[in-house]
Amino acid sequence: MGMVRFATIGTSKICERFLDALAGEPRAALVGCYSRSGQKAREFADAHGAGLAFDSLEELAGCPEVDAVYVASPNALHVRQAKALVAAGKHVLVEKSLGSNEREAAELFRAADETGVVAMEAMRNLHTPGFAAIEREVAALGQVRLAQMSFSKVTSRIARLRAGERLNIFDPRMAAGALCDMGVYTVAPAVALFGRPERVAACGVTTRVPGTADDDPFNTIDLAGSISLGYPEIAVSLTYGKLSDDHLPCQVQGEEATLVWDHVEAPENLRVHVHEDKGMVFRQEAGEGRAVEVAACPENDMACELADFVAAVLGERGAAQMVARFRQVTLDTAHVMDEARRQLGVTFPADLA
Structure with missing residues (x-):
């Protein structure tokens, strides 16, 4: 072919x-x-x-x-x-x-x-040159201890939801919601970098789906939230949502250096800040850091x-190995989101099959 x-x-x-x-x-x-x-x-x-x-x-x-x-x-x-x-x-x-x-x-x-x-x-986002560069740089940070990734932006459809309209993107019967639409962009790179976590803890903002009854198992959908992933030696914090705009960079903090980048959904502007022991300080001054060279990414x-x-x-x-690796990421990401949804009380029809 x-x-x-x-x-x-x-x-x-x-x-x-x-x-x-x-x-x-x-x-x-x-x-x-x-x-x-x-x-x-x-x-x-x-x-x-x-x-x-x-x-x-x-x-x-x-x-x-x-x-x-x-x-x-x-x-x-x-x-x-x-x-x-x-x-x-x-x-x-x-x-x-x-x-x-x-x-x-x-x-x-x-x-x-x-x-x-x-x-x-x-x-x-996992297939971009930016994420490939993130993977290379994380390996040189020393023992990773903390990581934070976030992706939130206001959707115009929130107004329609609040007006009582039933929308596919906010319908559990469509396996939708903020986590599956936005939060997945933070969960997938986290598990791609660190694997399946031992512990998942979630909290979030949920709402009643318009027109659903109290006894409807699919009457709750998530609009925003945060997820903590626990590993033996690493703690990861993820936030996502469709109610507000997020402007924070992402970061992975190692004992020797910290990697920072913009836009978890389209990684760019990577910087590495090497740790300097300055004794007792009352304000962390990160400086500009070292810019990471990243191969050009197509506009689309x-x-x-x-x-x-x-x-x-x-x-x-090498393509078969690449696909197998990302298959595991897909499964680990789904595992995290399943547990997060369970804790948030968001149920999809497939969960009851």
């Missing part, structure tokens, strides 16, 4: 952004688009130069002209759709969060193994995850 022929599921802005990245990938091309509405599928396909339009998942799965599918439907549909595709021999790149919970994610990976195809989560950083996925589909050297 010299060219990976893609179809897409979804017509949202994130799918538009993926197609922008796909247009710049020389080893892949768009051939088809799926939507539950045949008319919408045709319009989306025409708008992006795809010859095929599908309103049947079975037809898409069975189409011999499609090698791989980018799945950007609501979270609750990801694994069901992806499993149907991998059973038919299609590779799948699944938008974050890959599944409703760890069990679902593991089921998809097992199904992919059975048919010998690639299944990968589109966790874009979804190109990075796409390039890694295509490399795996084409069987390029």
Whole structure:
């Protein structure tokens, strides 16, 4: 296979952004688009130069002209759709969060193994040159003791939620909420750097889903929160939300130096501050620190995850090990989020299956 022929599921802005990245990938091309509405599928396909339009998942799965599918439907549909595709021999790149919970994610990976195809989560910040640089620098900080990562921004849809509108992004039945939409950007790099934690402690801001009854098991959704991850010798603090704007940098503090960077969702501007023993001080003066050289990142950083996925589909050297490593990150991330949601009282239908 010299060219990976893609179809897409979804017509949202994130799918538009993926197609922008796909247009710049020389080893892949768009051939088809799926939507539950045949008319919408045709319009989306025409708008992006795809010859095929599908309103049947079975037809898409069975189409011999499609090698791989980018799945950007609501979270609750990801694994069901992806499993149907991998059973038919299609590779799948699944938008974050890959599944409703760890069990679902593991089921998809097992199904992919059975048919010998690639299944990968589109966790874009982990595939950027910035995150690769973070991994290299963390190894030189000495024993890591503390880390903080955060990602919060106000969403305009909060006003609609407060007005009583039921929205997919704030609906447990869609496996959504602030943690799965925003918090995942902090959990994934934390577990990529430090592994699955021994302890998870969460607190957060939750609200009643409009129109739900007191006895509805899916009547609570999270809007913001914080998660503490406990390791034998490291403590990690994560914050996320859709109610307020976060302007703090991220950092990993080692005994010999501290690494600081901006934008957990799109890492850049890395700086290392080497520890200096100045005796008793009453105010820490960090100074400018050493700037870390980072390879150039495409303006649309979804190109990075796409390039890694295509490399795996084409069987390029080292790609299988990369996919296996990020598969474990996906599972560990889901494990953390499952426990955090349990503590917050946010339940998805897949949790009761």
